[in-house]
Amino acid sequence: MTLLIDDENRVRTLTLNRPEALNAFNEALYDATAQALLDAADDPQVAVVLLTGTGRAFSAGTDLAEMQARIADPDFTEGRYGFRGLIDALSSFPKPLICAVNGLGVGIGTTILGYADLAFMSSTARLKCPFTSLGVAPEAASSYLLPQLVGRQNAAWLLMSSEWIDALDALRMGLVWRVCDPDALLPEARRHAEILAARPIASLMAVKHTIVEPMRPEIAAATARENAHFAELMGTQANTAALADFSERRR
Numbered sequence: 001m002t003l004l005i006d007d008e009n010r011v012r013t014l015t016l017n018r019p020e021a022l023n024a025f026n027e028a029l030y031d032a033t034a035q036a037l038l039d040a041a042d043d044p045q046v047a048v049v050l051l052t053g054t055g056r057a058f059s060a061g062t063d064l065a066e067m068q069a070r071i072a073d074p075d076f077t078e079g080r081y082g083f084r085g086l087i088d089a090l091s092s093f094p095k096p097l098i099c100a101v102n103g104l105g106v107g108i109g110t111t112i113l114g115y116a117d118l119a120f121m122s123s124t125a126r127l128k129c130p131f132t133s134l135g136v137a138p139e140a141a142s143s144y145l146l147p148q149l150v151g152r153q154n155a156a157w158l159l160m161s162s163e164w165i166d167a168l169d170a171l172r173m174g175l176v177w178r179v180c181d182p183d184a185l186l187p188e189a190r191r192h193a194e195i196l197a198a199r200p201i202a203s204l205m206a207v208k209h210t211i212v213e214p215m216r217p218e219i220a221a222a223t224a225r226e227n228a229h230f231a232e233l234m235g236t237q238a239n240t241a242a243l244a245d246f247s248e249r250r251r
Contacts, residue, residue, distance in 0.1 A: 003032040004054070010047040010197035011190065012040050019055030024063040025086075025108060027079030034081035037089040047197035047204060049093070050189055051112075052100040058125065061107025064134075064243060083108070084227075087140050090115040091219050094205050096196050100189035101125045101176065107139065110158070110175075114145030117208065119176040120189040126164045127175070133162035135238030137229035144222035148215070150174050 004015040014036050016023040025033075040046045053059055062083065081089070090097070090112065099113055101121040110127040113119045121127075131138055138159050146155035150173040158165065158175075167179045180188045196204060233239055 001032075002026075002029045003036060005036060007046070009194050010045060010201075011050055011193045012036075012043070012046045012048070013050045013052065013190075014040075016051075016053040016059055019057070021063060022057035022060035022104065023053040023055070023109070024060040025083070026063040026066050027077070027082055030083055030086045031079040031081045034086040034089040037086075037093050041089075041092075041094055044201070046095065047199070047201045048096045048098060048193045050098045050100060050193045051116075052186065052189070053102050053109075055103065057103040057109070058099075058101045058105040059107075059109030059112075060104065061109050061130070083139070087223060091141070091216060091223075094208060095201070096193075096204055096208060098189055098193050098196075100185055101127070102182070102185055104128075106130055111138070111140040111142040111146070113175055114140065114142055114149060118178075118189075118192060120178045120180055120185055120192075121167045121170055121176040122182045122185045123167050123179050124182055126166055127158075127170055128162065128164045129158045130162045132160055134242045135236060136233045138226050139230065141219040141222040141226065143226055144218050145215075146175075 002016075002018055004017045006013045006015070014033065016029065016033070018024060018026070018029060023029075037049065040049050079085075093115070096117045097115060099116040099119045101113070101119065103122065103125050105125065105127045107128075107130055110129050129138070129142065142159060146158060149155075150158070154173040157163070165173075167176070170176045171179045178188065
C-alpha cells in the first residue's frame with residue numbers, strides 16, 4: 001500500500017509508504033492521500049491528522065519519472081485527484097493537520113508544510129524546493145504560503161535557490177515549529193496531536209476556519225498563477241534537460 005492509515009485517540013496518522021522511491025508522489029499516492037484527507041474531514045471520530053513518511057524520506061516530491069512520462073507519453077493516464085486534487089484537499093481540510101518530517105523533503109515534501117497547522121522535523125532531515133533546478137515554477141501556492149510563513153527573503157531563497165536547508169535553518173525561518181531527535185519525532189508529534197484531539201472537534205474546526213479562511217482566496221489565486229507558469233515552463237529546454245539528466249543519473 002502506498003499510504004498507511006492508523007487511528008488512535010481521535011488522531012489519524014497517514015504514513016507515505018513508497019520507501020523504495022523515497023515516498024515520491026506518483027498518481028496513486030496523490031490519489032490515496034487526497035482521498036484520505038477527504039475521508040478524515042468527514043469522519044466524526046477523527047479530530048487531527050498527522051502526516052509522516054516511511055524510511056529515510058518524508059517525501060522526495062513528485063515522481064520525476066512520471067513527470068517525464070507526462071511530457072513524453074500522449075497516453076499518460078492521470079489519477080482521479082492527482083497533484084491538484086491533493087492541493088484542493090489540503091487547502092480545504094477543516095481540521096488540524098500536523099506534519100512530522102522524518103527525513104528528506106523535496107518539492108511537495110517541503111511545500112506541503114504551508115498547509116500544516118504544526119510541523120515537527122527530525123534533526124537529521126533536510127528540505128529543498130527544486131523548482132529552478134528543474135526549470136519550472138513554484139507549486140502548491142508556495143509562492144503565497146511560504147512568504148506568509150517564513151517572510152519574503154527566506155521564501156525567495158527557498159524557492160529560487162534549489163538549495164538544501166537543514167532542520168535548524170527550517171526552525172530559524174519558522175518553516176517548522178519544533179526540531180526533535182529522530183527517535184523522538186513521532187512520539188513528540190503524536191503527543192501534541194493528542195492534546196489537540198482531546199478538545200471538542202467543532203471548536204478545533206472553528207479556530208482553524210477563522211485562521212485559514214481569509215487566506216483561501218489568496219491560495220486559489222496563487223495556485224492559478226503558478227499553474228499558468230508551470231504549463232509554460234513544462235517541456236521547455238531547461239525542463240527537459242533537467243529531467244533527462246535525472247534519468248541518466250538513475251540509470
